[in-house]
Amino acid sequence: MSKTPLLDQLESGPWPSFVKDLKRIAAKKPQVQDLLGQLERSYKEKITHWKHGGIVGVLGYGSGIIGRYSDLPDDFPGVEHFHTMRINQPSGWFYTTEALRGLCDIWDRHGSGLLNMHGATGDIIFLGCRTENLEPCFAELTANGWDLGGSGSTFRSPSCCLGPARCEWSCYNTMEACYDITQEMQFDMHRPSYPYKYKIKFSGCPNDCVAAVARADLSVIGVWKDDIRIDQSAVKAYAGGELKPKGGGAHLSKLDVQADVTDLCPTFCMSFDGKTLKIDNKNCNHCMHCINLMPQALRPGTETGATILLGSHAPILEGAQLSWVIQPFMVMESPYDEFKELNARITEWWAEHGKNRERVGELILRVGMREFLEAAELPPVPQTVRIPRANPFFFWQPSDFEAEAKGRKYYTRKGYEVE
């Protein structure tokens, strides 16, 4: 009789089965046999059988490894230690088979052979390593050009969409920005020195394929400032049905340019008279809808960069937040000095004022946007807010009166001089 009657029911069905995959490797990996046993127990008892944490790691690093121990080590000795290793992924998750086979070899030698491609933050996740194998595994990884990512209260492994590698919409080089900033932040990634986790994600356009706005403390989303590029003959081809909406990715084969594109434009800044598509670009809010529907006719402009947003995180602890705009436009070009300097001001301010396990977005809610903007040396701009406050409870500081006396339009304590 099967030892895993419940899990066995997940072997059939059209979607790829993790149970089938795990069973296949269990023949040569006794720890996977035990993992299946423990998982079957969880399925039966409807409860997890992993103990709470445990601090393990590799020498000199305070992150990259998450300790995991079974609470049933006598029944399933193979998963007594079953630690996670996070291996920092290359930008855009491109691989060669040679490189991945190399990683598989390392992981087969030192661990369970189980992994995720990839974890939610972006890293390659190796699941199931014994404590004594962590250091040898790490040594082999680094000897082959790989390194651990972040975990705990550190700078977490940044991730990015594939950007200019395969997308016509990318407004900056997401791949290089991600690589460059990752290298710049190695110390902060591997040695926990922050109040809590800190993530950066790079998306090339407002479609935001890596969900930067939802799950990165610092969200870098590509944007253009000038006009959407239009190929009028392609617009006509869409109107005539020769070109399919969304390049063929939609449930409809013919586009009604007025009903589907211009009437659904959130700012009503476009019109189509049957021949020519007109866009009032000054009133475009770069939502991407028209571009998404007519990829052969429309493209973002050429004066490109990124909007910097800050603050998103999942519900722990004050409720989920989406990132909000702190700088509407930044040119994102190597060596990314402006970005790095802003990032340093943010992390330094947060590290100084943040409470233990307080995300930077929560700190701003606690102390106020002004405190943050002044520390980050950013001026107040209307793009930061959706609507201004409705209450009259705003603060004035002595510096405001001083600046006012000097005839300045915007005031900050540091005397940010914007006329």
Place this chain on the structure above:
Amino acid sequence: MSQRITDIGPPHYSKFLPPIVKENYGKWKYHLIPEPGVLKHVSESGAELYSVRAGAARLITTDFLREVCDVADKFCDGYFRFTSRNNIEFLITDKAKIEPLKKELKERGLPVGGTGHSVTSIIHTQGWVHCHTPAIDASGPVKVVMDDLFEYFGTHKLPAQVRIALACCINMCGAVHCSDIAMCGVHRTVPKIDHDRLRHLCEIPTTIASCPTGAIRPHPDKALKSVTVNEPRCMYCGNCYTMCPALPCFDSEKGGIALLVGGKVSNAKSPPAFSRLAVPYIPNNPPLWPEVVSAIRKILIKYTEGANKWERLGEWIERIGWEKFFEVCDIPFSYQHIDDYKFQAYDTYRTSMHFKF
């Protein structure tokens, strides 16, 4: 000790880009989706790159990955990538290889799809396979939901893309909180205090500080060196357990799955939005979670029936109103649906006469 290598960071991506990507980096002009699961990118230079997208489980093995490498060697000169939703993309330049590649993927049980107006792979967390705080498993519910919605993975028949996600507890690792449909594991019982362990394992001030509702207090019996939980104030977030292992809040019978719907991250038409509570509790019923599967199918079907073209699930609900959403999906409205958590609650109350009977 021999010289250790540290802080080298990840390899530079240029090592892994196929020649066509290097040559056309930043020069892509437009793309097409000639059929579900196949993307065609055309460069200013006229070069054409095909990407064949296949779905896979997120929990995989080195055996599986080597198999994927074999396929990539056979058809793609050894180049492939993963998407942000755990799909695999095989990158090819020779159009004639698409059909043989698809055939091979089919034989190996890898479904092709996940493009355009589809239900693509469910992003998810670790669940009982590897996590210490989950209310539910992750890989299992994902497998059964994708089995059920399989017809939508390889087709473009939905009004817009539908992004499903699963988090095995309310920590919500991943962007579950901004998904069209989100499954979220929920605990529903207060922490069971293990006083003997607590005194040895936990720092009492940080444990008290960890509670977002102030429900944890020092135990009146000072000799005990422990804490008490004001039960009515506890909303089972498990944050205290993260700080103190002697406060587990698991319960094999009361834990379950909540469904949240209508979130999105893209800016297209409407701004990014959180998913909102649709179903507060569905029993945790392994191995096939039939109640979860049917609840998700019902929401998806009602959405496809009711949505205007191009409407995301949340945009459809926003247009018809949540009261209509609960009506058409036949979901009972409960106290749990009404927000009472901190600063976000007030913004969700209706302050107008704009509602429907």
